[in-house]
Amino acid sequence: MSSLKSNEQEALDRSRLVREVLGHFATGVAVITATSTDGEPVGMSVNSFTSVSLEPPLVLFCAGRQSGTWKSIQASGQFCANILDITQQDLAGRFASRTADRFAGVEYKQGVTGSPVLAGASAFVDCRIVSELDGGDHVIVVGEVLDHGMSHDPTPLVFYRSRYSAVSGEGISTAAITQARLYVQQKVAELPSAATPIERLGTAVCAFVISLLAMSKEIRHALRNLWYARVDVRDELIAEEHAFFILWDELLAEVLTFGELRDRLPLDIARQLCMGTLGWVVNWWTPEYCTPEELASMAREFVLHGLISNLQQHGTAGDSLIGPV
Numbered sequence: 001m002s003s004l005k006s007n008e009q010e011a012l013d014r015s016r017l018v019r020e021v022l023g024h025f026a027t028g029v030a031v032i033t034a035t036s037t038d039g040e041p042v043g044m045s046v047n048s049f050t051s052v053s054l055e056p057p058l059v060l061f062c063a064g065r066q067s068g069t070w071k072s073i074q075a076s077g078q079f080c081a082n083i084l085d086i087t088q089q090d091l092a093g094r095f096a097s098r099t100a101d102r103f104a105g106v107e108y109k110q111g112v113t114g115s116p117v118l119a120g121a122s123a124f125v126d127c128r129i130v131s132e133l134d135g136g137d138h139v140i141v142v143g144e145v146l147d148h149g150m151s152h153d154p155t156p157l158v159f160y161r162s163r164y165s166a167v168s169g170e171g172i173s174t175a176a177i178t179q180a181r182l183y184v185q186q187k188v189a190e191l192p193s194a195a196t197p198i199e200r201l202g203t204a205v206c207a208f209v210i211s212l213l214a215m216s217k218e219i220r221h222a223l224r225n226l227w228y229a230r231v232d233v234r235d236e237l238i239a240e241e242h243a244f245f246i247l248w249d250e251l252l253a254e255v256l257t258f259g260e261l262r263d264r265l266p267l268d269i270a271r272q273l274c275m276g277t278l279g280w281v282v283n284w285w286t287p288e289y290c291t292p293e294e295l296a297s298m299a300r301e302f303v304l305h306g307l308i309s310n311l312q313q314h315g316t317a318g319d320s321l322i323g324p325v
């Protein structure tokens with residue numbers, strides 16, 4: 001009995017691991033819909049949807065053998081694959097849930113096969129089932145595309161490592177700000193505990209420049225265009241940007257507490273001057289000018305002299321503070 005249990009446990013652990021490994025393959029999410037033989041709309045979320053052939057146009061998805069929804073789709077002989085947009089994350093959850101009526105409040109029209117075509121989907125393909133192949137605990141369902149459509153300005157919903165995300169300028173910007181913030185935090189944390197607020201600020205400036213220069217031009221471009229991000233996907237981006245601002249405000253507040261920030265320079269303006277300068281200098285930099293480390297060092301000198309009164313008092317023209325990066 002106990003060895004049987006441990007075999008079961010082993011099998012369970014193995015399939016969990018396989019699921020985790022395969023989760024590294026980023027996919028979209030589609031809702032496969034159909035009208036059941038008794039006239040009810042049915043639908044299930046899948047991330048196994050993919051294209052198979054262009055001539056003839058074929059697609060496939062894999063349906064769990066135990067799925068009741070799949071049995072209804074199978075009986076109807078047709079399906080519509082609705083490819084979800086980032087704004088439809090709720091639908092991905094709903095069409096995998098035990099909700100009694102998955103279609104309650106969902107807007108749709110009937111496609112050529114009679115299957116529901118969901119409003120707001122990035123694209124759809126309306127199909128008839130042409131084959132069902134053995135796929136272990138799933139059935140590989142192949143459909144011939146009879147009709148299709150797409151929206152004009154979609155942002156795809158992405159499923160990656162069991163989480164939803166966006167492949168978009170917004171997603172990239174958020175990841176880039178997180179990366180820059182963590183790098184700056186790490187470099188400041190590595191300083192000896194005796195480091196002065198000015199040294200901490202100087203280190204943050206260098207780390208920010210270096211982290212921006214390590215990013216591709218495309219990512220820096222996405223960062224610059226932050227404010228053009230779509231309103232519905234901007235929350236995470238704004239939260240991350242806010243966290244980064246807080247880090248700078250703390251560093252500047254330390255300098256202010258020590259009475260070293262220039263008079264009549266409000267904290268948020270100081271932060272904007274600092275981040276604005278660094279963002280643009282990185283934008284204009286090319287390797288012909290100097291090395292990234294030299295640029296970081298010059299940026300630190302510029303920012304410290306700009307924001308701090310009497311920098312000379314802290315060393316000969318601040319030189320002791322502006323050592324190698």
Ligand SMILES: Cc1cc2nc3c(=O)[nH]c(=O)nc-3n(C[C@H](O)[C@H](O)[C@H](O)COP(=O)(O)O)c2cc1C
Nearest residue numbers: 044045046047048062063064067068069095096159
């Ligand atoms: C993002 C996501 C992807 C999924 N992919 C699949 C899939 O490819 N194949 C599948 O059979 N079930 C998949 N599921 C689970 C089904 O949606 C779920 O088992 C089904 O809707 C259950 O409905 P039923 O109880 O009527 O069978 C996925 C669920 C989610 C949230």
